[in-house]
Amino acid sequence: MDKFLEYIKNKNLTIDDEKLADKLDELDELSSMKNEFHFPATKDVASDASKVKVEDLEKPVIYLTGNSLGLQPKEIEKQLSNYLNDWKKYGVEGHHHGEHPFLHIDEEIQESLSKIVGSLPSEVCPMNSLSTNIHVLMANFYKPTQTRHKIIIEYGAFPSDLYVTESQIRHHKFNPETSLIKIKPRDGEYTLRTDDIIKVIREHGDSVSVVMLSGIQYFTGQFFEIEKITKVGQEVGAIVGWDLAHAAGNVQLSLHDWNVDFACWCSYKYLNSGPGCIAGVFVHNKHTQIFDLTNDSRLLGWFGNKLSNRFQKEKEFYAEDGALGFRMSNPSVADCTALRASLSVFEKAGGIKKLAEKSTVITGYLEYLLTHKLKTTDVQIITPSDSTQRGSQLSLLIKGIKAGELKVNLSNAGVICDVRDPDVIRVAPTPLYTSFNDVKNFIQKLNDNM
């Protein structure tokens, strides 16, 4: 909120101005980006359309769920249609013909993906889906020994991250009871203090093989201090990796400079490329400069092989440079096309830095209204108030009414948000397609329904 108040002051606006949302929208250089997206109509997503006011039935919803599934960029349909035409026109020759030859479809995206996560283009690659990629990277980086076998995650990690790490430990014949360390918030707190994370890493010291936390915690919206934590993990001799499902496309990242060992993310949340679309990986180039097949535990498949060897009869494997060498299968061209299209919207907006700046202001505005303009005291924000410790998601602990019931009522009032059992709703005013008036109207609807 501090940054929001600073912004207001710098723009000579006053906080109690009735027209504040209008003025903020006028100042918003990204306001036209909304037109790049398809919005569901209220009648189509209301839990009970009979409860929607007639004049609101066709209205686009206020969509606060970009943290779960981003809206569809209009550009995707166009690009997918071009891809279908190329496939129709060229068949297998489409691997070499057309504007976007299938053979290099993923390589084409490396540059724009690298801008999203702050890396060299060669350090990133779209591939597989997120949980699969955590396994793929663990196969390379988790090499437990009798003395160094622990994986550290956060206590409230996303279920898949828990299952992946547990199964990796079992796969190597260790026991999650003794090899999986889960960092808990202090009693009465929801988020983790960096000092506590560091303390746990240091306590387990040279028994830690891998530290793998989420960049932004899916439940609380907390943005961890990636650089600091990575450094401490590496000081005890561990590999440090990050699940960036809720961070990619949401906050500014500098994975290369922060010396992160590995990271992975999905592309259907803030990256808006469509449900289950191809995910991404980052492997720091310090790990891929030398490839020695006899001493490498990565999982191999033909698409990780150098193009010069890939189609040869001799079947010699020599990994492609950088992240490309972690591929196993040929990528879905439809998926890569959707991702390329959705990333082009980020470029059109001026990049992640600009989006993150708006995100700080609009999320601060939402926080201000939640703390100053709600009639009820039954809403508690559990996301950190410090804007450097969060992205665009605020998690709201709801009392007095069931969170699930509130979500249903809000959907009938034209607001889409999501619920995390038992009592939290998550709202994310994603900067690409949320206006300041959307935020203001959401607060009004929340007031009407609490």
Ligand SMILES: Cc1ncc(COP(=O)(O)O)c(C=O)c1O
């Ligand atoms: C933090 C986190 N990790 C892992 C996953 C699993 O993703 P996928 O189903 O694409 O493997 C999700 C999905 O929402 C997530 O939020």
